[in-house]
Every structure is written in C-alpha cells, then in structure tokens.
Amino acid sequence: MNEINFEKDFSPLPPASYFLPPASSKSYWQDVRSRLKKDPLAVVGLIIIILVLAMAVFGPMLSSYEYDEQDYMVSNEAPSLEHLFGTDLFGRDIFVRVLYGARISLAVGFLASIISLFIGVIYGGISGFAGGQVDNIMMRIVDVIYSVPAMIYVILLMVVVGPGLKSIFITLGISYWAPMARIVRAEVMRLKNEEFVLAARVLGASSKRILLRHLIPNAMGPILVTLTFSIPGAIFTEAFLSFVGLGVSAPMASWGVLCNDAIGSLAIYPYQLFFPAAAISITILAFNFLGDGLRDALDPKLRK
Amino acid sequence: MTGRYIFRRVLASLLTLFIIITITFFMMRAIPGGPFTDEKAIPSFVLEKIMERYHLNDPLYVQYGRYLLNILRLDLGPSYRYEGMTVNELIANSFPVSFEVGAIALILALLIGIPAGIISALRRGKWQDRLAMILSVLGVTVPNFVIAAALVYIFSWQLGWVTVGFWEGISTAILPAVTLAGYPAAFISRLIRSSMLEILGQDYIRTAYSKGLSERAVIYIHALKNAVIPLITYLGPLTAGILTGSFVIEQVYGVPGLGTFFVTSITNRDYTTIMGVTIFYSAILVFFNLITDVILAFIDPRIKLR
Numbered sequence: 001m002n003e004i005n006f007e008k009d010f011s012p013l014p015p016a017s018y019f020l021p022p023a024s025s026k027s028y029w030q031d032v033r034s035r036l037k038k039d040p041l042a043v044v045g046l047i048i049i050i051l052v053l054a055m056a057v058f059g060p061m062l063s064s065y066e067y068d069e070q071d072y073m074v075s076n077e078a079p080s081l082e083h084l085f086g087t088d089l090f091g092r093d094i095f096v097r098v099l100y101g102a103r104i105s106l107a108v109g110f111l112a113s114i115i116s117l118f119i120g121v122i123y124g125g126i127s128g129f130a131g132g133q134v135d136n137i138m139m140r141i142v143d144v145i146y147s148v149p150a151m152i153y154v155i156l157l158m159v160v161v162g163p164g165l166k167s168i169f170i171t172l173g174i175s176y177w178a179p180m181a182r183i184v185r186a187e188v189m190r191l192k193n194e195e196f197v198l199a200a201r202v203l204g205a206s207s208k209r210i211l212l213r214h215l216i217p218n219a220m221g222p223i224l225v226t227l228t229f230s231i232p233g234a235i236f237t238e239a240f241l242s243f244v245g246l247g248v249s250a251p252m253a254s255w256g257v258l259c260n261d262a263i264g265s266l267a268i269y270p271y272q273l274f275f276p277a278a279a280i281s282i283t284i285l286a287f288n289f290l291g292d293g294l295r296d297a298l299d300p301k302l303r304k
Numbered sequence: 305m306t307g308r309y310i311f312r313r314v315l316a317s318l319l320t321l322f323i324i325i326t327i328t329f330f331m332m333r334a335i336p337g338g339p340f341t342d343e344k345a346i347p348s349f350v351l352e353k354i355m356e357r358y359h360l361n362d363p364l365y366v367q368y369g370r371y372l373l374n375i376l377r378l379d380l381g382p383s384y385r386y387e388g389m390t391v392n393e394l395i396a397n398s399f400p401v402s403f404e405v406g407a408i409a410l411i412l413a414l415l416i417g418i419p420a421g422i423i424s425a426l427r428r429g430k431w432q433d434r435l436a437m438i439l440s441v442l443g444v445t446v447p448n449f450v451i452a453a454a455l456v457y458i459f460s461w462q463l464g465w466v467t468v469g470f471w472e473g474i475s476t477a478i479l480p481a482v483t484l485a486g487y488p489a490a491f492i493s494r495l496i497r498s499s500m501l502e503i504l505g506q507d508y509i510r511t512a513y514s515k516g517l518s519e520r521a522v523i524y525i526h527a528l529k530n531a532v533i534p535l536i537t538y539l540g541p542l543t544a545g546i547l548t549g550s551f552v553i554e555q556v557y558g559v560p561g562l563g564t565f566f567v568t569s570i571t572n573r574d575y576t577t578i579m580g581v582t583i584f585y586s587a588i589l590v591f592f593n594l595i596t597d598v599i600l601a602f603i604d605p606r607i608k609l610r
Contacts, residue, residue: 144320148586151548156328156582159570160335236447243449243552244567259449263556266453266461277450285445 032221035297042293048286052279056102063096085275094272097253098279104254105235105280108168112234113227115173120180121216121223127181128188129211139185145178154237158246165248168241172234180226187219221298228291232284239280255280309601317594324586329371332575333364380580385572391580394565399584402554402561406546408481413488413542418535420489421496422528428501436493443490448549452483452556480557484549488542495538499531536600540593547585 036042079085085094127138154175161167191197192215200210216223239256241247248254253261258276266273362370374381380391420440424433459465459479503509504527512522550563558564562581569577 143316144323148324149544149548149589151544151551152582152585155551155566155570156331156578159573159578160331232445239447240449240552244555245571256447259447259453263449263453266457270457273450273453277447277453281442281446281450284447285441288441288445 032294032297036293039293039296041289042297045286045289045291045293048282049290052102052283052286053106055099056106059099059102060096063093063099079271085271094258094275097258098255098275101253101255101258101276102279102283104165104248104252105238105256105283108165108172108238108254109231109235111169112172112176112238113230115169116175116177116180116230117223117227119174120177120226121184123177124181124184124186125188125211125216128185129192129207129215131189131192135185139182142178142181150175151237151240154241155244155246158241163246163249165252168238168247172237176230176233176237180223180230183222183226184216184219187222188215191215191218225291225295225298228287228294232287235280235284235287306601310598313594313597317590320590321583321587324590325372325375325583326368328579328582328586329368332579333367335575375583380583381576383569383574383577385569385574385577391577394577395562395581395584398560398562398565401559402547402550402563405477405480405484405554405559405561406550408477409484409488409546410542412481412485413492413546416485417489417492418496418532420493422500422523422531424493425497425500425504426523433497436497440490440493443486444494446486448483448486449552449556451486452480452553455479455483456556476557476559480550480553480559483553483557484546487549488545491538491542491545492535495534496531499534500527503527503530533600533603536596536603539596539599540589543592544589547588 085098123138123142127135127142130138154171157171157175158167161171188211197210197214200214205213235255238247238254239259242254242256243260245260247256255276259273259280262269262273262276371381378392380395383389383391383394386394420436424436427433456479509522509527512526513519517526547563550559550561551567552563553559554561554563555567562584566578566581568574569581
C-alpha cells in the first residue's frame with residue numbers, strides 16, 4: 001500500500017476504470033423503477049390496481065353467490081355479514097356484482113386502451129417518420145378528430161354498431177387514439193434525426209425496421225404514460241355509456257350499469273350506489289396516481 | 305397578418321365542419337335496417353309512403369347533396385319520431401335550458417377554479433395547497449353522475465332544500481350547474497396552479513418585485529395575466545366538457561335540456577335528430593375552438609407564425 005504506484009499516481013491520464021461506466025450504473029428502466037418506488041402515491045396506486053385486478057379475477061370464485069342469482073327473499077337488504085355490500089332489488093348480492101363489474105370495466109379499460117395504443121402508435125409513428133406533406137395531411141385529420149367531442153362520436157358509433165361489450169371495445173379503441181398519435185409523432189420527430197437512427201440506416205436497416213425496432217421502443221416512456229391515463233379514461237367512458245343505456249346489457253353489469261341501476265332507488269337504498277361508485281372512483285384515482293408517478297419517474301425534469 | 309391568419313382558421317373550421325357533417329351522414333346511413341324498422345311491423349305500403357315522404361328512396365348521393373344544401377340554409381330536417389316537428393324546433397326548445405345550466409356551470413368553474421389555483425400556487429405545499437389538490441383530484445376522478453346522485457341525496461332527500469325531477473327555472477338549475485362545474489373547476493385549478501408556479505419563477509416577476517410593487521400588484525397584474533393564457537387554450541375542451549357532461553347530469557336531475565333530448569333521441573332511434581344534434585354540438589365546439597385561436601392570436605403574436 002505504501003509503495004508508490006507510478007502509473008496510478010503520476011500518470012497524466014486518469015485510470016482506465018474512469019472511462020468505464022461505474023459497476024453500479026443502472027439502465028434507464030432500472031432508474032425509472034427506483035424513482036417510481038420512491039413515490040408513495042404511485043406505489044399506493046400500483047398496489048390498488050393489482051388488488052382490484054386480483055379481486056376481479058379471483059373474487060367471484062371465492063364468493064358463494066352468482067352475479068345473476070336472484071333471491072326475492074332478501075331483496076334490498078342492507079350490507080351485512082351475509083351480503084357484504086347488501087343486495088339489490090332482485091336480491092342479487094352487490095359484492096359479487098361489483099366484483100363482476102370490475103371484470104367488465106377493467107377489461108374495457110385495458111382492451112380499449114390497447115386498441116387505441118396500436119392505432120395511435122402506428123399512425124403517429126408513420127406520420128412523424130414520413131414528415132413533410134404526408135405528416136401535414138395526417139395531422140390535419142387528427143386535428144379534425146380533436147375538434148369533435150369524443151363522447152358524441154362514441155355515442156354515434158355505439159348507435160351504429162349496436163350496444164354490447166364488443167362494440168364498446170371497438171368504439172372506444174377507434175375513438176381515443178388521437179392523443180396517442182400526437183405524442184408518438186412528436187417523439188418520433190424528435191428521435192429520427194439522432195445518430196443511432198443514422199447508424200441503423202447505414203447498416204442497411206429498412207424504414208419499417210427503424211420505426212418499429214429503434215424509434216418506437218425509444219418512445220416507450222411517453223407511450224406508457226399516455227396508456228396509464230387512457231385506461232381510466234376508457235373505464236370512465238364505459239361507465240358513462242352504460243349510464244346512458246348504451247353499455248353492456250343485463251344480466252351482465254359493469255360499474256356504470258350498477259350505478260345506473262342504483263339511481264332509481266337512491267332515496268331509500270343509497271348503499272346500492274355507494275359501492276359501485278366507490279369502486280370506479282378508487283380505481284380511476286389509482287390509475288391517476290400511477291400515471292402521475294410514472295410521468296415524473298420517466299422525466300424528473302417535468303416534476304413540478 | 306392577423307387578418308390572413310383568421311381567414312385561414314375560418315376556412316379550416318369550415319372544412320372541419322364539412323368533414324364532420326359528411327361522416328355523420330354516412331354513419332347514420334350505415335346503420336343496418338332503416339330508421340323505420342320497428343318492433344311492430346309497418347305495412348309495406350305505409351313504409352313506402354314514409355320512405356317517399358322523407359326522400360329515402362333517392363340515391364344516396366342525392367340524399368347527401370340535399371342534406372348539405374339544407375344545412376347551408378341552417379335546416380336540419382324533420383324529426384323522424386316527433387311528428388310535425390323539425391330538428392331545428394326541437395333544438396330551439398331544449399338548448400336554452402342547457403345553455404342556462406351550462407353558463408352557470410362555466411361561471412362557477414371559473415370562480416372556483418382560478419382562485420383555488422392561485423391560492424395553491426402561492427401557498428405551495430401548505431395545507432391550502434394540499435386541500436385544493438385533494439379536492440381537484442376528487443373532481444377529476446369521481447364520475448359526475450355519482451356527484452350528481454350524492455348531491456341529490458343530500459340536498460333533496462335529506463335536507464329537502466331543493467326539488468329534483470322537474471324544471472322550475474333558475475332555482476332548479478343550481479344543483480345541475482354545481483355538478484357540471486366540478487370537473488372543469490378541478491381542471492382549471494390544476495392548470496392555473498402549474499402555470500402560476502412556472503411564471504412566479506421568471507425574471508420579470510423578480511423585476512416587478514424589485515421595482516417595489518406590492519405582492520398583490522405583482523400577482524394580480526403581472527403574473528395572472530400570463531397565467532390565464534393556458535386557460536384560454538382550454539376554452540374549447542372546456543365547452544366540450546360542459547356540453548357532453550350535460551348528457552348524464554340532465555338525466556339525473558330531470559332537466560329538459562338538449563342533453564336529455566339527445567339521449568332520448570338515441571333511445572328512440574330518431575336518426576335525423578341524432579344527426580342534427582351531433583352536428584349542432586360539433587358546430588358549437590368548432591366555433592369555440594376558432595374563437596380560442598383568434599383570441600390567442602391577438603394575445604400572443606408568436607402563434608400566428610407557426
């Protein structure tokens with residue numbers, strides 16, 4: 001230790017290890033994950049989402065009631081140990097119905113968001129990558145879509161396609177891709193002049209490959225944030241549609257249908273509205289928390 | 305420069321409206337089964353007469369051309385379900401009610417949202433900020449029909465202050481307006497908060513302080529003026545939110561407005577009315593977006609250059 005190491009102590013250059021990344025260096029996504037873990041609200045949001053998902057998948061199996069099982073002996077009963085959330089007019093257990101509703105509402109949220117993700121990413125990717133006149137025309141179309149209240153078009157489409165679960169997936173999917181397209185386009189525009197794209201091009205990669213393998217994966221952060229916010233948006237819209245009478249049909253019940261059913265008897269049995277309403281609100285809140293946290297974790301500069 | 309910009313924006317808005325009308329028209333025609341296929345079978349000769357009366361036997365492009373010409377004359381056609389009524393009359397009857405509720409809601413949203421945003425920006429991290437943020441998160445996450453139901457339950461059933469279910473003008477407009485204001489108020493307060501925070505850190509604010517201006521003058525004259533610009537950009541979506549929010553709110557409260565009417569016409573499969581109301585809503589929104597752009601062009605000269 002006391003020996004003088006000439007190379008180390010007198011070398012004009014710092015040691016070779018200086019030029020290597022430190023051993024503990026984290027990848028971008030590891031960094032994001034560790035930042036996300038430090039955000040209590042985001043963690044709470046994530047836990048709630050996982051819990052709600054687990055309840056939706058396994059909950060109905062554990063309960064001794066069926067969601068469409070009617071029992072007129074116990075109609076409109078207040079919450080008790082027998083029926084945790086009480087029963088509705090037909091004596092159906094509201095707890096099980098809320099759990100089943102979670103299946104439908106979450107399925108709508110995820111599937112509709114994934115459909116709009118695909119459309120938005122491909123549309124925005126092509127628009128941003130092509131640039132010029134193609135981009136101009138494609139974005140004009142998005143502007144037109146933006147200037148129509150989405151809800152009106154969803155309603156119109158639902159009238160055309162007819163009510164039902166499949167229609168909701170499709171309708172929401174093809175109605176809400178515009179924000180995703182804008183974000184992906186902006187990201188692709190920003191990234192396409194970077195050197196790694198040039199490098200890929202020099203190596204002979206096709207445009208399709210550059211877009212799908214290089215540009216879009218690098219835009220994953222903003223895409224993920226938009227996705228997290230579009231899921232509660234879809235759940236919200238489905239609740240809204242069901243409320244207007246364009247959603248899923250009985251005896252299937254999403255959270256929106258459950259709320260709608262409960263409004264009529266609100267004066268006497270307010271608990272029938274409370275549970276599905278709380279389920280919607282908590283889930284949407286959780287997604288919002290997670291989305292906010294994710295946005296901050298992906299880009300700490302944006303934190304305000 | 306400004307003139308040409310406005311001209312271009314007006315043209316773009318008209319083009320947007322034209323596209324919307326076209327899409328709406330062909331979507332309504334794409335519905336399987338005519339508008340008169342009903343549960344109870346109509347004798348074929350009656351159906352023939354009806355089809356003739358509404359010109360539904362003409363080729364599609366003739367119908368489309370006629371519809372476009374009628375819209376140029378601001379005529380949205382007859383209703384299929386309300387005998388002897390035109391869509392124009394139906395809108396003229398119900399829109400004023402929605403407008404009244406919507407206007408109150410808009411004023412409420414601004415009166416609540418702007419001060420809440422300013423206060424939480426100035427008291428950043430203090431309890432005022434926390435409270436405002438919690439409330440605004442609730443405003444964004446709780447569906448408005450749930451808020452509506454909760455308000456009805458509290459103020460109508462429990463306290464008995466207001467009656468719900470029939471329309472008595474302004475006194476029955478308050479609860480729906482409060483409900484409708486919830487989401488926009490929450491959104492506005494978040495918007496104002498973040499733009500206020502950004503602006504308070506800028507050099508010209510420090511300059512204003514160092515000139516010896518009072519805090520009040522700095523905030524209300526120098527900072528607020530720039531903090532409301534994002535709010536103006538939000539004018540279009542804000543209108544859309546209040547318009548579409550009213551579909552459900554009006555139903556819960558039994559307000560005889562355009563929202564209730566729209567939903568009824570959907571249930572009735574009254575296609576001309578659905579089409580007419582859709583175009584009417586879109587026209588309002590396109591108009592508000594146009595106004596927003598024009599106002600912004602006057603406020604911020606950089607926008608025109610884009």
